[in-house]
Amino acid sequence: MTTSEPPREPAASESRPPGPSVSPGRPADAQAPAGTSPTSPVGRLAATVERLRGEVRSAQAEADGRALIELAKGILVERLGCGPAQAARQLAELTGRARMTPLEFAVEVINQAARDRVTEVTDAFLTATTAPDSESAAVRLRAAESGALAADDAQAVADSLLEHALRPLGAVAVAVWAADPDGSLTLAGSAGFSQVEATRWRYVPPEVDTVARRGLTERSGQWFTSLAETGLPTIGRHLHPDGGRVSMPTGTGGRIHGVLEIAWPRPLEPQPPQVVRQVEALAELCAHTLETHTLPDVLTTEPGVLPDVTELMDLADGLHDPALVLVPHTDASGQLVDFRILHVNTRFLDPAGRPRAMVSGALLLEAYPLAAGRSELFQHVERVYATGEPFRAERMHLTALVDEVPLSTVADISISRHGGSVLLLWRIEDETARLASLLQHAQRLGRIGGFEENLLTGEITWNGQLFSLYGRPPTSAPVPLEELPAHAHADDAAAIRRFLRTLLHHRRPASAAFRLQRPDGVTRHIRVVAEPVLDTDGRLFVVRGAYQDISAQHWTEVALSATRDQLAHTEQQADEHYRLTLQLQHAIMPPTQAPLRMPDLQVAVRYQPAETEQLVGGDWYDAVVLPSKKVLLCVGDVAGHGIHAATSMVVLRNALRGLAVTGAGPGQLLSWLNTVAHYLTSAGTATAVCALYDPERHTLRWARAGHLPPVLVRGSEATPLPLVKGVLLGAFPEARYEEGEMQLASDDTLLMYTDGLIERRDRSMEDSMSHLLAMARNAPHTLDQQLDRLLTYSRSDTDDDTCIVGIRVV
Amino acid sequence: MPIAQNPLSVEVTLPRADVALLTVEGYLDVDTATELQAHLANQLHHGRRHFLLDLSGVPFMDSSGMNIILRVYQEVRDKPGSVHIIAPTPAVRRILDLTGVSITVPVSEDADEALALADRVSDRPEEPQA
Numbered sequence: 001m002t003t004s005e006p007p008r009e010p011a012a013s014e015s016r017p018p019g020p021s022v023s024p025g026r027p028a029d030a031q032a033p034a035g036t037s038p039t040s041p042v043g044r045l046a047a048t049v050e051r052l053r054g055e056v057r058s059a060q061a062e063a064d065g066r067a068l069i070e071l072a073k074g075i076l077v078e079r080l081g082c083g084p085a086q087a088a089r090q091l092a093e094l095t096g097r098a099r100m101t102p103l104e105f106a107v108e109v110i111n112q113a114a115r116d117r118v119t120e121v122t123d124a125f126l127t128a129t130t131a132p133d134s135e136s137a138a139v140r141l142r143a144a145e146s147g148a149l150a151a152d153d154a155q156a157v158a159d160s161l162l163e164h165a166l167r168p169l170g171a172v173a174v175a176v177w178a179a180d181p182d183g184s185l186t187l188a189g190s191a192g193f194s195q196v197e198a199t200r201w202r203y204v205p206p207e208v209d210t211v212a213r214r215g216l217t218e219r220s221g222q223w224f225t226s227l228a229e230t231g232l233p234t235i236g237r238h239l240h241p242d243g244g245r246v247s248m249p250t251g252t253g254g255r256i257h258g259v260l261e262i263a264w265p266r267p268l269e270p271q272p273p274q275v276v277r278q279v280e281a282l283a284e285l286c287a288h289t290l291e292t293h294t295l296p297d298v299l300t301t302e303p304g305v306l307p308d309v310t311e312l313m314d315l316a317d318g319l320h321d322p323a324l325v326l327v328p329h330t331d332a333s334g335q336l337v338d339f340r341i342l343h344v345n346t347r348f349l350d351p352a353g354r355p356r357a358m359v360s361g362a363l364l365l366e367a368y369p370l371a372a373g374r375s376e377l378f379q380h381v382e383r384v385y386a387t388g389e390p391f392r393a394e395r396m397h398l399t400a401l402v403d404e405v406p407l408s409t410v411a412d413i414s415i416s417r418h419g420g421s422v423l424l425l426w427r428i429e430d431e432t433a434r435l436a437s438l439l440q441h442a443q444r445l446g447r448i449g450g451f452e453e454n455l456l457t458g459e460i461t462w463n464g465q466l467f468s469l470y471g472r473p474p475t476s477a478p479v480p481l482e483e484l485p486a487h488a489h490a491d492d493a494a495a496i497r498r499f500l501r502t503l504l505h506h507r508r509p510a511s512a513a514f515r516l517q518r519p520d521g522v523t524r525h526i527r528v529v530a531e532p533v534l535d536t537d538g539r540l541f542v543v544r545g546a547y548q549d550i551s552a553q554h555w556t557e558v559a560l561s562a563t564r565d566q567l568a569h570t571e572q573q574a575d576e577h578y579r580l581t582l583q584l585q586h587a588i589m590p591p592t593q594a595p596l597r598m599p600d601l602q603v604a605v606r607y608q609p610a611e612t613e614q615l616v617g618g619d620w621y622d623a624v625v626l627p628s629k630k631v632l633l634c635v636g637d638v639a640g641h642g643i644h645a646a647t648s649m650v651v652l653r654n655a656l657r658g659l660a661v662t663g664a665g666p667g668q669l670l671s672w673l674n675t676v677a678h679y680l681t682s683a684g685t686a687t688a689v690c691a692l693y694d695p696e697r698h699t700l701r702w703a704r705a706g707h708l709p710p711v712l713v714r715g716s717e718a719t720p721l722p723l724v725k726g727v728l729l730g731a732f733p734e735a736r737y738e739e740g741e742m743q744l745a746s747d748d749t750l751l752m753y754t755d756g757l758i759e760r761r762d763r764s765m766e767d768s769m770s771h772l773l774a775m776a777r778n779a780p781h782t783l784d785q786q787l788d789r790l791l792t793y794s795r796s797d798t799d800d801d802t803c804i805v806g807i808r809v810v
Numbered sequence: 811m812p813i814a815q816n817p818l819s820v821e822v823t824l825p826r827a828d829v830a831l832l833t834v835e836g837y838l839d840v841d842t843a844t845e846l847q848a849h850l851a852n853q854l855h856h857g858r859r860h861f862l863l864d865l866s867g868v869p870f871m872d873s874s875g876m877n878i879i880l881r882v883y884q885e886v887r888d889k890p891g892s893v894h895i896i897a898p899t900p901a902v903r904r905i906l907d908l909t910g911v912s913i914t915v916p917v918s919e920d921a922d923e924a925l926a927l928a929d930r931v932s933d934r935p936e937e938p939q940a
Contacts, residue, residue, distance in 0.1 A: 637873075639873045639874070639876075639877055684877050684880070684881075685873070685876070685877055685880060687873070687909060705910065706908060706909030706910045706911070707908070707909075708908060723907060723908065725910060725913055726910050727909065727910030727911060727913050727914060728876070728880075728909040728910055728911065731880040731883075731884075731911070731914075732884075732914060735910075766900075766901075766904070
């Protein structure tokens with residue numbers, strides 16, 4: 001964007017009356033419909049458009065007509081009521097049809113738009129100036145004007161205005177107020193009021209609402225029908241309490257220098273436009289005087305203290321927010337049409353993403369055409385410049401065109417006037433701000449409280465989350481790290497001491513977990529992490545860190561550990577189960593039972609439980625002397641393992657003992673036992689071998705139910721007894737068992753055993769049996785030794801439990 | 811447990827609609843018995859009454875395998891149906907004799923013999939021998 005100022009035609013110049021200007025550039029105010037006033041947004045835009053027309057050539061020469069194209073698009077958007085993208089398409093299409101370059105066509109569009117406005121302005125002015133008494137009004141104005149221009153102070157201007165222009169309108173008094181940079185009003189001159197009244201009202205402090213102030217703040221003429229109705233204080237109110245008043249701001253180049261206040265003795269009916277125009281014109285006359293008005297006393301320090309633009313630019317560079325230094329841009333007639341962006345600071349970020357150099361030096365409305373739109377940014381700048389009243393707003397929606405798409409940005413805005421310049425600051429809620437906000441939310445969600453503690457000053461900063469973490473009101477004093485132990489569970493004191501020692505003594509980052517005991521009685525599980533910050537001398541001066549509420553996590557861990565406990569408990573139960581099974585077996589069949597004491601007969605038993613817990617099975621043996629003096633010998637094996645097999649084993653064993661008391665033979669006993677197994681136990685099947693030894697006759701009657709036959713060791717021979725018929729127990733409801741009988745001789749040894757003793761998968765039962773027989777053959781001296789040896793050298797590989805019952809005839 | 815390397819293989823053929831011939835290969839013990847049981851249960855479900863178990867490929871059988879045979883025997887005896895063991899290896903034959911199962915569950919040389927026995931059983935429910 002060029003900063004050169006090519007000569008141009010001001011927007012309203014063609015409709016300005018000849019001769020000395022009494023109201024430069026404002027002829028349309030009186031009658032033009034609202035919205036077409038040059039001070040309205042659209043009017044501003046139009047004026048800008050018109051001025052730009054003068055710049056087309058140079059812009060063309062620089063081949064930088066983008067702003068014009070954008071402007072044309074803006075006009076199409078407005079005219080066609082379409083979106084920017086559609087406007088861009090429309091523009092391209094029309095350009096093609098018109099066989100012009102895009103720039104030329106854009107200028108054409110702008111001119112077309114501008115011409116309409118200019119026509120309206122012209123019409124309005126003609127209407128005003130051709131009014132019936134415009135002639136006399138013009139004369140009066142000339143007279144007042146010549147007087148005012150001749151006068152060198154505001155007092156003379158006031159006298160001249162009242163005398164020549166205002167008395168004919170029925171007014172009785174006039175006051176000329178000067179607006180001071182500090183916002184106060186000074187009575188620069190008056191006519192029609194008493195000297196005493198004028199002295200009393202020589203000064204109105206800032207923000208005191210008076211009639212004159214209304215004109216200043218509203219920046220347009222205020223017409224009051226009756227002073228009494230407004231209730232506003234002002235000079236000479238007691239003289240004409242019901243009189244009408246007018247408060248007309250007066251200024252040059254967009255800046256208000258003062259207010260012209262006119263008093264009528266009676267209520268003032270709405271005045272015809274011609275009168276309004278005259279009053280406005282008179283106010284303009286005062287402006288030139290007031291512009292040079294200097295305060296009479298110590299307050300005349302204004303020019304000295306006000307920074308010049310260079311200073312303001314320095315200030316802007318020192319700010320951490322994007323800042324623009326604006327200076328008013330007037331047209332040839334002195335009318336404020338725009339602001340030139342004189343400078344942007346280093347923090348400046350264009351919402352449209354343009355480089356700083358493109359924005360710096362441009363005119364505000366050119367750089368930001370939409371500033372005149374709904375965001376009213378331009379109007380605010382204009383107002384601040386006019387009144388000197390700073391403007392601040394939070395979360396103001398600014399619209400910027402980014403690639404022809406209007407993007408709304410939320411920004412905090414600050415506008416202030418400094419001498420002849422305006423400082424515009426905006427803090428866009430940009431990425432950083434969003435990240436900060438995100439971080440805050442993350443901290444809240446993560447229940448993280450941040451802190452910083454200055455160890456030299458004792459100053460502690462907590463964020464809001466930390467207060468709520470601690471259950472303390474945000475107004476309370478933060479807790480210093482050193483006092484942490486007092487707020488923690490006593491058992492965590494050691495952990496916190498270690499944490500503080502690492503952090504403060506060793507000056508290393510540290511963390512600790514502890515139970516925070518809040519004043520409200522709630523205990524929270526907290527993790528604190530902190531790091532030391534050393535100054536240039538390596539001294540520790542600040543500690544910063546964060547607390548995190550890990551209670552939820554903690555309870556998860558607790559739940560997990562409870563589950564683990566439960567698992568351990570289950571394991572323990574299983575363990576107990578196993579032990580119970582063992583105890584059951586041991587209770588029934590002690591592994592090393594005291595040998596049965598019988599004359600002429602040795603009895604020995606061995607029971608070896610499976611090594612693997614789950615395999616504790618249902619093997620059993622029994623050796624008992626019956627009431628008939630016969631000896632019941634039995635070995636059995638319930639299919640399966642575990643507590644069920646063990647209980648079935650108990651049932652079968654005790655049943656057999658009970659049945660044996662009847663005196664029945666072993667075949668019959670097993671037949672009954674089969675019925676018991678089939679109907680009374682939960683286990684599927686069992687095998688057993690049952691024998692009755694008659695000590696008197698040394699005979700052995702025996703039967704087997706699916707079980708391995710006993711082995712007889714006689715001399716150096718070991719042979720299994722014949723395989724008498726007998727099906728395993730429990731498989732069928734009824735079964736009959738063949739019996740065998742044999743005569744035992746002295747030193748004969750009979751072995752009854754379960755298959756845990758011989759079972760091997762990798763070889764046949766014959767092999768296993770022959771191995772057993774070979775082992776049994778080499779009989780040692782005692783029965784006990786023999787049984788031990790059998791167990792020791794068993795080649796079983798199934799880790800099954802094993803029972804052996806042995807008898808030896810002596 | 812070396813047996814894990816020897817998974818049981820069971821092949822099912824249907825000589826007739828109500829007869830299932832199961833050819834078993836592998837060690838039939840506590841680890842593999844359920845496999846055979848699953849096949850038997852499936853065939854029972856499909857209405858087979860006669861089960862011919864070819865155990866010529868079973869070098870070893872323990873009480874678990876025995877129990878499977880006894881269970882299917884109990885299931886079919888009231889239908890009436892039958893269970894036949896075909897060509898057991900000596901070790902298995904020994905177990906069958908040892909446990910007395912061979913007293914009740916007929917042992918045949920081959921499938922045809924077993925089928926012929928099954929036909930006879932179809933007419934009159936087999937009484938458990940003892």
